[in-house]
Ligand code: ADP
């Protein structure tokens with residue numbers, strides 16, 4: 001993070017326990033009620049530090065571990081400051097997220113926190129009927145949540161107006177850059193007024209994001225809630241060494257041994273996902289699969305079944321690696337190693353949400369020892385070696401030493417005020 005910062009940049013390192021109650025944050029009575037109704041009692045560290053700063057209009061880069069409530073952290077200040085539809089019919093805030101499913105989920109969290117105040121929220125995701133979205137935009141919208149491709153589409157059609165936007169959120173920014181959405185994101189940012197607030201969030205923030213931040217944010221303040229560890233402590237993390245041609249059998253044995261409540265099994269490719277799903281569904285019931293080539297309707301159905309508990313095993317690509325919040329997921333299995341160590345952090349973060357327990361297993365084939373080492377360095381922790389008799393390829397796997405992290409530097413505020421509209 002230090003390269004985003006200059007000498008004057010200040011980084012906040014919130015600690016757990018700083019905020020005992022939402023009463024410690026200056027929120028409107030309506031928002032307090034919505035938060036209580038959502039069942040939130042104590043703000044998470046990122047919420048405790050991001051909400052007050054965001055309410056001051058400051059640009060913020062927030063890094064906090066998976067499952068620690070980043071969505072509410074950026075949604076609450078936005079909802080608090082929205083003008084009513086009678087005063088403004090054009091979007092005031094745009095939230096950009098990498099996947100369609102995440103867009104839906106963020107939309108629902110916004111609806112929940114908007115309880116008691118009629119709020120027009122539009123989810124503009126790809127794979128969905130555009131005419132419905134066009135009608136919604138025409139009827140007046142206060143907050144937009146969308147994927148970069150579809151948002152860009154609406155910009156080109158001139159159906160998405162941006163001149164009243166005072167806040168842009170980039171959730172999982174690193175992922176969006178990773179999967180080639182940089183041009184669309186830059187276009188969206190360029191089209192929004194310069195005098196706006198930009199919030200950028202993720203559990204992982206590599207240098208490409210810092211460069212984006214530099215060019216599109218004004219004196220961003222950095223909140224780092226994971227300076228010690230990016231991985232969540234309540235997730236037990238293990239690995240197996242296994243020969244490539246024995247992975248399938250090891251997986252079956254592991255699933256029988258663990259008998260997971262709900263598991264996501266990550267594969268590298270769409271075809272590999274299909275193949276493994278077909279194999280598993282012969283032996284296990286309540287299996288499903290999901291990847292980017294499936295019809296959106298089918299993707300929605302699978303995810304809903306997972307949320308409802310009708311699916312127990314989901315075989316998927318990294319399309320569900322980011323942001324998806326399903327508290328009943330107990331097991332993550334990396335059948336194939338992720339592309340990089342940050343993807344590992346996010347995949348594993350689909351379990352162990354908000355302090356719950358979870359367990360993650362990673363299959364490592366001979367020749368992949370280096371990737372395992374880089375994961376261990378990234379999470380600053382060694383994975384525990386696990387074994388099931390008869391399925392051990394014993395490759396040369398070097399385990400990493402814990403890595404010292406560079407000290408962080410310090411920022412100043414970018415004053416841009418907006419009043420809390422709901423304080424009535
Ligand atoms: P992140 O984006 O950091 O991965 P999410 O925003 O998806 O995490 O939140 C994870 C879960 O925790 C969600 O189900 C959310 O509703 C819930 N949650 C958020 N804030 C709180 C809180 N203060 N107390 C309890 N639960 C919360």
Ligand code: MG
Pocket residue numbers: 070071171323
């Ligand atoms: Mg999130």
